Amino acid sequence: GGEEAVKKPDSSPSAGEGKVLIFRRRPITQDSPSLNPPAYGYPDGGGDQPRFVFVEPCAYFADRRNATTADCGLEGLGLRGKIKVTFCTAQPPQVSYLCFHVTAFDHNVFATRPSIVATETDGGLVLLCVVVGDCPSDALYRRNRHYFVYDASVPELKHIKQPGNDHPVNEQSFAIVRKPEGSYILAAQANGFRYGNHSHLCLYDHDTNSWSK
Numbered sequence: 001g002g003e004e005a006v007k008k009p010d011s012s013p014s015a016g017e018g019k020v021l022i023f024r025r026r027p028i029t030q031d032s033p034s035l036n037p038p039a040y041g042y043p044d045g046g047g048d049q050p051r052f053v054f055v056e057p058c059a060y061f062a063d064r065r066n067a068t069t070a071d072c073g074l075e076g077l078g079l080r081g082k083i084k085v086t087f088c089t090a091q092p093p094q095v096s097y098l099c100f101h102v103t104a105f106d107h108n109v110f111a112t113r114p115s116i117v118a119t120e121t122d123g124g125l126v127l128l129c130v131v132v133g134d135c136p137s138d139a140l141y142r143r144n145r146h147y148f149v150y151d152a153s154v155p156e157l158k159h160i161k162q163p164g165n166d167h168p169v170n171e172q173s174f175a176i177v178r179k180p181e182g183s184y185i186l187a188a189q190a191n192g193f194r195y196g197n198h199s200h201l202c203l204y205d206h207d208t209n210s211w212s213k
Contacts, residue, residue, distance in 0.1 A: 034113050037062050037097055041088035050091050059098040059114040059128070061107035064088060070155035077132050077146055077159075080104040085128070087152040098126070098150075111138040117147070118174040118186075124153035125184060127176050142168065149176070149184065149206070160186070160204060167202040167211040183207050 037060035068087040074080060081104025090096045100114045111133030118127040128148045131139040138144045142165070149158045163169045169188035178184045186204035190213065202213050 034058075035061050035107065037064065037088065037099055038090075038094075040094055041090040041096055042066065049089060052092065053089060053096040054092055054094075055116065055119070056095050056097040057116050058112075059085070059100040059116075061101070061110075061113070062099040063101040064099040068152040068155045070150060070152075070157035072148070072157045072159050074102070074104075074159075076162075077130070079109060079132070083130070083148070083157065083159075085148070085150050085157050087150075087155075098128075100128075100130075111144065112136050117171055118176045120176050120178055120184075123178055124151050125176050125178060126150045126152070127174055127186065129171065145171075147186075149186075158206075160206075161209055161211065163188075163202060163204070163211055167213060169202045179206075 042064050043066045063084070064086045065084070066086055066088070068089075069084055071082045071084040073082055079102070081102055084101040084103065086099045086101075088097050088099060098114070098116070102109070109132060111131040114128050114130045116126055117129045119125065126149070128150055130146045130148060131144050132146065133139070133141075133144050142163075146162065147160050149160055150156070168191040170191045171188070173189035175187050176184055177187070183206040185206065188202050190200050190202055200213050202211060204211050
């Protein structure tokens with residue numbers, strides 16, 4: 001598991017015998033699967049590129065580089081350095097995978113492994129979710145979730161504007177569609193539409209770097 005619960009006494013006078021739960025992430029050792037991607041598919045997989053691939057839904061924390069490696073800055077996450085993403089392709093039935101590396105920090109600044117939220121049906125666009133935090137439960141907070149669009153064919157990596165509270169997206173409903181001229185649109189169902197709020201889509205336009213509904 002990713003977390004362990006530690007009971008800590010409440011020292012306030014009115015607390016009595018009350019207890020609070022503090023969740024701490026267990027240390028990730030060097031032999032952890034999240035730090036050790038498969039040997040196959042790197043540096044370039046070799047041979048002809050497959051017509052389709054199976055992709056591991058979560059990226060590995062590893063510094064691997066090939067012709068698909070793309071990077072971008074971390075200013076929007078409040079961190080230094082750059083994020084680098086590399087796509088390691090394998091012929092099915094082997095599973096292709098992404099490697100994720102941060103130049104100025106290690107994996108401990110992230111609450112969970114970066115995950116694939118959506119992919120383009122015919123093309124190389126991938127929407128990644130990256131969660132900054134100390135423990136996996138930090139992923140529950142919208143402010144900690146950051147989204148990146150990765151295009152292995154260029155290659156290019158872009159940190160997109162956060163949806164924010166004005167566009168509370170349902171992450172499981174994300175779709176990414178490329179426009180004819182090459183840019184793209186993200187679409188997701190609004191997370192909640194009760195109390196008079198009707199069901200609607202939240203849309204992100206790459207050309208304007210803005211969300212709408």
